[in-house]
Amino acid sequence: MGVVFFLVMVSIVPFAIGPDPNLLARIGPAILWIAALLASLLCLDRLFQADLEDGSLDLFHLGRAPLELAVLAKCAAHWVTTGLPLTLAAPFLGLMLQQEETALAAVTLTLLAGTPALTLIGAIGAAATVTLRRGGLLMALLVLPLTIPVLIFGVSAAEAATGGTVSFAAPFAILCAISLGALALCPFAAAAALRSAGE
Amino acid sequence: MIAFSSLANPAVFLRLTQRVLPWLGAASALLSGLGLYLVFFVSPADYQQGETVKIMYIHVPAAWLAMFAYMVMTSASLGVLVWRHPLADAAQKTAATLGAAFTFICLVTGSLWGKPMWGTYWVWDARLTSMLILFLLYLGLIALRQTMEDSPRGARIAAIMTLVGFVDIPIIKFSVDWWNTLHQPASVLRAGGPTIAAAMLWPLLIMALGATALFLALHLMAIRNEILRRRVARLTLQAAAAGEEGGAAELLEPAQ
Numbered sequence: 001m002g003v004v005f006f007l008v009m010v011s012i013v014p015f016a017i018g019p020d021p022n023l024l025a026r027i028g029p030a031i032l033w034i035a036a037l038l039a040s041l042l043c044l045d046r047l048f049q050a051d052l053e054d055g056s057l058d059l060f061h062l063g064r065a066p067l068e069l070a071v072l073a074k075c076a077a078h079w080v081t082t083g084l085p086l087t088l089a090a091p092f093l094g095l096m097l098q099q100e101e102t103a104l105a106a107v108t109l110t111l112l113a114g115t116p117a118l119t120l121i122g123a124i125g126a127a128a129t130v131t132l133r134r135g136g137l138l139m140a141l142l143v144l145p146l147t148i149p150v151l152i153f154g155v156s157a158a159e160a161a162t163g164g165t166v167s168f169a170a171p172f173a174i175l176c177a178i179s180l181g182a183l184a185l186c187p188f189a190a191a192a193a194l195r196s197a198g199e
Numbered sequence: 200m201i202a203f204s205s206l207a208n209p210a211v212f213l214r215l216t217q218r219v220l221p222w223l224g225a226a227s228a229l230l231s232g233l234g235l236y237l238v239f240f241v242s243p244a245d246y247q248q249g250e251t252v253k254i255m256y257i258h259v260p261a262a263w264l265a266m267f268a269y270m271v272m273t274s275a276s277l278g279v280l281v282w283r284h285p286l287a288d289a290a291q292k293t294a295a296t297l298g299a300a301f302t303f304i305c306l307v308t309g310s311l312w313g314k315p316m317w318g319t320y321w322v323w324d325a326r327l328t329s330m331l332i333l334f335l336l337y338l339g340l341i342a343l344r345q346t347m348e349d350s351p352r353g354a355r356i357a358a359i360m361t362l363v364g365f366v367d368i369p370i371i372k373f374s375v376d377w378w379n380t381l382h383q384p385a386s387v388l389r390a391g392g393p394t395i396a397a398a399m400l401w402p403l404l405i406m407a408l409g410a411t412a413l414f415l416a417l418h419l420m421a422i423r424n425e426i427l428r429r430r431v432a433r434l435t436l437q438a439a440a441a442g443e444e445g446g447a448a449e450l451l452e453p454a455q
Contacts, residue, residue, distance in 0.1 A: 124363055128356045132346055141342055142360055145335040145367075189363050192280075196355035 002039040002082040003089050009035035010093045021098045028097035029107050029158035033151055035093075036086045036111055037118060041143060043082045044122040045129070045136040047074060048194065052130050057194065067191040075116075075123050075187070083115030106161030106168065110175060114154040117179040120186035121146050127193035150178055209286060209426050216419045223416040230409030237402035245399075254312040256403055260410035261305035265333060266368055268298030268414065272340075273365050276358035286422070288354040289429075291361065292344050293421035297414060299337035306330060325374035326382035329367060336364040349429060 013031050014024060024031075051057040051074075060070040090111050094104045125143035129135030157171035238256045245252035272294045278287025309327065310320045321327065340357060347353025375382055395403070 124360070128343065128360055129346075131352075135346075138339075138342055138346055141335075142339040145332045145339065146363065148332060189359055193356050193359045196352050196359065 002043045003085045005042055006035050006039040006086055006089060007093065009038060010096065014097075025098040025100070025103075028094060028099045029103065029110075030155050031097060032090055032094060032107050032111070033114075033155050033158070036090070036115065037144075037147060037151060039086055040082050040115060040118045041122055041140055043078070044119070044126045044143075045139050047078055047123060047126040048130045049126075049135075052197075057130075061195070067194060068187045071123060071127070071187045071190045071194065075119050075190075078123075079116055079119045083111075083119055087111040087115060100162065103158070103162045107158045110154045110158045110172065113172065113176050113179055114150050117150045117175075117182040118147055120179075120182040120190075121150070123190040124186055124193060127190040127197065130194065130197045150175065153178065212286060213423060213426060216423055220416060220419055223412050223419065227409050227412035227416055230405055230412060232409075234402055234406035234409050237405060242398055242402045248316060251312060251315050252399070254308050255399075256406045258305060258308040258312060259403060260407040261301045261308060262330070263407055264410055264414050265298055265302040265305050265330070266371060267411070268294050268301060269333065269337075269361075269365070269368055271418070272298065272361050273368075276361040279354050279358040280362075283351065283355075285351075285354075285429075286426075288351070288358075289422045289425040290418070291354070291358060293425055294418060295337055295340045295344065297417055297421065299334065299341060301414070302330065302334040302337060306334060324382050325378035326371065329371040329374045333367050333371060336367060340364070349432070 010031060013035075017023065017027075048057060051060070060067055063070070087108060090108050091104045094107055099107065122139075122143050124146075125139040126135075128142065129139045132138065153171045153175040156166070157168055157175055160166050160171060161168045234256065238253055242253075242256075244250050272291050275287045275291035275294065278284050279291060306327075309330075313322070314320050340360060343357050343360060344353065347356065
């Protein structure tokens with residue numbers, strides 16, 4: 001689902017801005033990143049809702065393993081089914097956007113490093129809106145401002161690889177740091193929100 | 200400690216704030232009036248910017264209060280999560296609207312000031328962008344509170360989201376130091392003392408105090424409203440449960 005949305009998003013952009021190869025090559029990394037962000041957000045609102053409906057969430061609450069661990073496992077599963085396919089599809093879509101080899105490798109690498117952060121930050125929003133019937137829009141409103149740093153450093157690292165004033169390593173290291181920080185902190189916030197929602 | 204915790208009792212809070220509010224309102228009116236007088240008739244025009252520098256006396260206090268309101272919301276959120284206090288919940292809920300309003304004022308005045316000075320209404324400068332993100336955070340939190348009904352659950356979830364959004368506050372504060380872009384670095388609250396001339400600093404501080412008093416007064420009034428609104432909602436429910444149409448009016452009387 002997410003990958004199909006990713007494909008559609010990337011393929012409608014040239015219709016809007018025109019098929020000029022130079023322009024596409026220049027803004028390609030940004031388009032790929034925005035499409036990946038929206039695609040991973042699209043799949044997030046069902047992250048905990050299905051579990052709430054069939055009662056698994058209560059079992060997670062009662063289980064011996066801490067809820068944070070269950071959240072982390074859910075996030076890992078979500079990333080494997082959404083973030084990873086997006087990353088794998090990115091080189092092919094990048095070709096459609098006239099990216100060169102180094103740019104393709106850079107975008108794929110930044111997506112690999114950055115999509116876990118998108119999933120983990122999104123999990124907080126998904127947990128906060130789990131009880132709402134149409135929480136998707138509200139979740140996007142809550143989560144999108146928080147994902148801006150990921151977007152900034154992801155795109156700047158991808159663009160630095162194809163020439164620019166900064167080196168690739170600096171923004172890429174910050175992107176990895178954001179992902180690791182999200183890995184350490186977000187499960188706790190999401191689990192806290194789920195506990196509040198369960199009461 | 201006992202005296203302090205008794206302040207958190209809603210009935211005591213209502214009584215106390217009723218006494219404090221007129222003073223706060225008067226202080227705000229006096230300070231803002233004095234500040235505006237100083238701004239327009241006493242403080243000098245800038246040698247470079249001319250009279251447009253006077254936008255600063257609205258812009259800077261609004262920016263401070265936009266962040267101050269988020270700090271208030273964050274501490275109220277801690278109150279919600281740790282002590283589960285309904286008053287902290289009311290404070291958190293009402294501060295969001297005020298914070299959004301001050302952020303909006305800050306963005307609009309900054310944009311109007313930017314046009315004559317920088318030649319553009321908007322640039323994607325680090326300070327401006329992080330302030331815009333703060334505005335979006337406020338809007339998201341307001342939307343979250345409007346979607347969740349008045350339940351302790353909604354309060355705690357909003358509190359968690361508030362704490363998560365706090366990452367933006369240090370980014371706003373240090374954005375002018377980390378990224379060297381168009382917005383000028385801090386000139387009042389900085390190590391080594393303010394770099395702004397005293398003739399401009401004093402009106403600015405007085406305006407900031409007046410705006411803070413305004414925020415506190417509006418916030419206290421909003422919390423009072425929230426308490427009364429919840430009391431009315433509860434009494435209406437009780438009256439409906441009692442099944443008497445006429446009973447509702449009777450029950451509402453003692454609440455006033």
